[in-house]
Amino acid sequence: MFGRKKDADRAGSTSVTAQAPLPERGAPGAPPAPRQTAGKGRPTPSRKEQEAARRRPLVPEDRKAAKAQSREAAREQRLRAQAGMAAGDERFLGPRDKGPQRRFARDWVDSRFNVAEYLMVVAVLALFILFFPNQYVATYGVYAIWALMVLGAVDAVLTTGRMKKVLQAKFGSVEPGVRWYAAMRSFTMRRLRMPKPQVARGQRPS
Known part of the structure; x- marks a missing residue:
């Protein structure tokens, strides 16, 4: 008897609990609403598309x-x-040509006639003179080359000497190697100089 009563009470409490209404959302004691995840804004690629993307070559096709x-x-x-x-x-410009003093040295050399710049032309002519049948003509041709080399060296020394004084007055000091840089440029034909001359002959460098 007592066992049947306990079973009946248990069944009754279960039915009452099942029929009790659930509290509304937002009310005290109500379960929290499920969190909604924001969409990606694009469809999820299929497995076939993912495999094709992985197989795509890193280098261009063509x-x-x-x-x-x-x-x-x-x-x-x-x-x-x-x-x-x-x-x-x-x-x-490379390190050899950079700087305001080297630019001034280039303009200084390019603004005047230099004896040494014609040395290459005379040397080419001397090659033909050396094979001249007359020995005296060949000998004089060699003397002419040597004379031009000496004149070119003297002209370069005098030119760079005057340039050094102007550089000291303009910049306060002269960087090492600038005078040699100008001398080597004076031995190069004007049309072969690099950088190209930016001043005309007779124009005063600034």
């Missing part, structure tokens, strides 16, 4: 076109650097 494009870009950069160096742009 290697020949990519290589040609790379060569063209390198060529344009090289031409731009050569043009900048010829114009005396400091961004493209």
